[in-house]
Amino acid sequence: MTGDAYAVTPLNRVKRLHEKARYDQAAVHGVIDATPMAHIGYAIDGQPFATPTLVWRQGEALYWHGSSASRMVRHLAPGAPACVTFTQLDGLVMARSGFNHSVLYRTAMCFGTARLVTDPEEKAAQLLMAVDRFFPGRSAALRPISKQETKATGLIRLDIESAVAKIADGGVEDEAEDYTHPVWAGIIPLTTVIGPAIADDRLMPGVTEPGAGLEAYRPGRRLDDVVAEAAGE
Amino acid sequence: MTGDAYAVTPLNRVKRLHEKARYDQAAVHGVIDATPMAHIGYAIDGQPFATPTLVWRQGEALYWHGSSASRMVRHLAPGAPACVTFTQLDGLVMARSGFNHSVLYRTAMCFGTARLVTDPEEKAAQLLMAVDRFFPGRSAALRPISKQETKATGLIRLDIESAVAKIADGGVEDEAEDYTHPVWAGIIPLTTVIGPAIADDRLMPGVTEPGAGLEAYRPGRRLDDVVAEAAGE
Incomplete structure (x- = not known):
């Protein structure tokens, strides 16, 4: 990494639609922080996997967790190369030719070595962060984590060694000669929105509001x- | 595959939360057909990648395309193992302990050998399907694909050899002794919705409606x- 950008190497260089590539940390972090779920790319004995899971960022470290007994956690525990990809689908681009149909999206691909976190303090802090990063302050209101739960959970960390964001946020781009073709062209926007909270039917008397860490999760947002926003708190 | 289910093998067997696993084709196809974007897991010289792209299904074949010159297409062209994962995030599950926080999701992981489609008829048909599968009938209204565009596009096919769906659609599941803990618990639903179409500002006179293949893409859906729905047409 040089300054506030990731070095451009054969690993992260974007060739196709390279004008959409961003190597600065701000762009990469922006996509990561807006996207709760990522896909972890890894390979076991040559068999590739892409496994979806919640991932959160602390500086240049990405964290995720899983059952200590899971295939992914056991494979990554001793240290293994991984690719963590965050993707948002923002729209469908309807062009005048099939070739120029595309989608609006934001994606960040991060490369590095994933490994199990064994330091007890780091693990304890990040198991709280697994909640607080998305719902700031909520962990303090929960029943505390037990030793058994901590043991049953494998926490994985990947320090970002290389990364690239690709952001397609433009409009329709047709060939010059196609603009006379009489077909509708434009954008179908897509957004993932929050619905009205559904309370568990066994809440304790007096517990009526979602409360700490959930204030921002208002319907329609x-x-x-x-x-x-939560990542910045 | 036996009957209408994928064989359960070490490759696709779900160990963690195995009660959410579904090996029947109907469940796997259901997730695939509802999810336009997938992540392709593959590895080049031991370096894993998870690359997002649009993927469509025809029977037991998955198709996606990319630039003929792209790293992914060139790697997969001669035949290479791949994992194609489709994921929908449907909600956030707020429990009374951090350990029982989770998400509602639908995911399908499909395994097989990806390779370049070289048959000209299959390629021509599927380049139309890349549009028509999502927007039924639209390709007929477009400017036809040119030979140069066909050549510049690499079409990849993966026949599903193994697959599993995992569907988490329940509610909060806390430990029995945690139900007295006075914190809010419940579900924050998430949905990806269609926004109002944004017309390109260079439409031909008289072209006012999105038209063929886009009728179903109404705002709010x-x-x-x-x-x-489109997959069933």
């Missing part, structure tokens, strides 16, 4: 906005 | 519903 965009998930990416709320999750990015 | 759920994308997963619309995309799944």
Whole structure:
């Protein structure tokens, strides 16, 4: 990494639609922080996997967790190369030719070595962060984590060694000669929105509001906005 | 595959939360058909990648395309193992302990060998399907694909050899002794919805409606519903 950008190498260089590539940390972090779920790319004995899971960022470290007994956690525990990809689908681009149909999206691909976190303090702090990063302050209101739960959970960390964001946020781009073709062209926008909270039917008397960490999750709001805000708290 | 289910093998067997696993084709196809974007897991010289792209299904074949010159297409062209994962995030599950926080989701992981489609008829048909599968009938209204565009596009096919769906659609599941803990618990639902179409500012006179293949993309509708409907047409 040089300054506030990731070095451009054969690993992260974007060739196709390279004008959409962003190597600065601000762009990469922006996509990560707005996207709660990522796909972890890894390979076991040559068999590739892409596994979805919640991922959160602390500086240049990405964290996720899983059952200590899971295939992914056991494979990554001793240290293994991984690719963590965050993707938001923002729209459908309807062009005048099939070739120029595309989608609006934001994606960040992060590369590095994933490994199990064994330091007890780091693990304890990040198991709280797994909640607080998305719902600031909520962990303090919960029943505390037990030793058994901590043991049953594998926490994985990947320090970002290389990364690239690709952001397609433009409009229709047709070939010059196609603009006379009489077909509708334009954008179908897509947004992931929060719905009205559904209370569990066994709440204790007097517990009526979602409360700490959930104030921002109001019906109709965009998930990416709320999750990015929470990352900044 | 036996009957209408995928064989359960070490590759696709779900160990963690195995009660959410579904090996029947109907469940796997249901997730695929409702999810336009997938992540392709593959590895080049031991370096894993998870690359997002639009993927469509025809029977037991998955198709996606990319630039013929792209790293992914060139790697997969001669035949390479891949994992294609489709994921929908449907909600956030707020429990009374951090350990029982989770998400509602639908995911399908499909395994097989990806390779370049070289048959000209299959390629021509599927390049139309890349549009028509999502927007039924639209390709007929477009400027036809040119030979140069066909050449510049790499079409990849993966026949599903193994697959599993995992569907988390329940509610909060706390430990029995945690129900007296006085914190709010419940579900924050999430949906990806279609926004009002934005017309390109260079439409031909008289072209005012999105038209063929876009009738179902009405503002406020759920994308997963619309995309799944289109797959059935």
